[in-house]
Amino acid sequence: MSATAPPTKPLPNAATAAAALAPGKRQLLDAALRLCQDGRALSSLGLRELAREAGLNPNTFYRHFNDLDELGLCLLDEIAGQLRGPLSELRYAAAARSELDATPRPQLLGLDMGRGRQVVHETVNLFFDFVDRHPHAFMVGVRELHGPSPVLRDALQRMMDDFADDIRRDCRKLELLPEGLAEHQLEQLALLITHTLFRQALDYLMQPEQHTLIRALTEEHVLMLATGAAVLQHVDQLRLPVKPAKSRDQR
């Protein structure tokens, strides 16, 4: 009962989080998002082009940003705000639901495969529902992750790391993985899951006709990763209960 949907959320249907933004600034940010919607990269946008799309004077851009990178950062902040909180809530909701269904499940190597499957199924599907509701955010995000601007790349990288950290924390708290799993392994697992999810989100957005397939495949991928991590930890525990486990071979 520790996790239920928050009660009376105002539910802002779009980017309405940070109020009191100058109207021009908003228009510019929206214009940027709009221009990126069909595959463009943030860094390929021009100052003038942006203003044109926003229906503003080119120079208005300068009132709010010095740089295109600055606009990019602003946009990413907004996106991050839209993603992090809600996604973690989704995870909690899914876990809470699976808590109710407390029937014993098939076990393997000490981990509850059944519950894992169900939680993965739910969270992955909730994730894609979320992607459906915020298409541009993922478009821009994943694109800029490997984009040309170092500033934006770093920001995105940080954002992904935060996201992975949320996953890691939630996995621990909800006990979705064996408690013996080393922290650094859980960290790597969370990172892999994050990257997988985001990459698949892009595919998902770009091939609307394969939505159900991609959802199923992604489920499988995440399950694969989680299982692998759990089993490997198990094996490691059997193999080297004594050795200092430092310094791999010649590398």
Next chain:
Amino acid sequence: MSATAPPTKPLPNAATAAAALAPGKRQLLDAALRLCQDGRALSSLGLRELAREAGLNPNTFYRHFNDLDELGLCLLDEIAGQLRGPLSELRYAAAARSELDATPRPQLLGLDMGRGRQVVHETVNLFFDFVDRHPHAFMVGVRELHGPSPVLRDALQRMMDDFADDIRRDCRKLELLPEGLAEHQLEQLALLITHTLFRQALDYLMQPEQHTLIRALTEEHVLMLATGAAVLQHVDQLRLPVKPAKSRDQR
């Protein structure tokens, strides 16, 4: 003994594969690679900029390409030629080496964890050695995978699929995974490994001080994936040995 290094390869140290390329064309391609080396995307290059870097007249570009996409495709073809063959050979060499060392290894769920670990260790390290030798290729490749140009994206996607297919084929032939693994699962596994490898290659190239760390982590990732796939297959086999095994839940 079925797999040894091919005997007398001329070993072209760089892009010398397709001979008889007009000198201007070569210079342009090289210039593009050079300009992409520090984080630029192919699609962000200008026709004139390219010619300038190559020390040529802007119009020379038109002699060889109609479009920037055309140059991109040409470059990607060249890169693909450099990667596919050699990488598969590397895998064979590693597997052959592990065949010699035929000591029995710890088993888990019917798969040879020891041999798996070793093969992963070797192939991942060989992969990164290869990355060291072809930095620009990976830079450009991974970048353009999520880049703005649909043409290049598709080409890259196809290239990745081919690469994954090589992995899949080699895994089958070298019996690195339980023979019960369904074809479509092996396919997904190969895709995941491919994407993981390439993404890590980018990180690897951009953070030279963390080379050894990234190598170790990538090993872990691949091992995680492979183990997960193997175990999941095992579980599935136990769970539904009777059912028609079609149609999971409401997908």
Next chain:
DNA sequence: ACGTTAGGTATACGTTTGTATACATCGCGT
């Protein structure tokens, strides 16, 4: 009532871009 500041506009300048047309050079088949 006044000055200051933020937000938005108008115009202008120099640069770079993509593209077009015309010209020079080399190799090569007949």
Next chain:
DNA sequence: ACGCGATGTATACAAACGTATACCTAACGT
């Protein structure tokens, strides 16, 4: 010897770009 196609160069031009300067207007504290 001639022509011709392939390659590379020179020059030119319209468009788009980033940037700078100057002006307009509304809000606000004092």
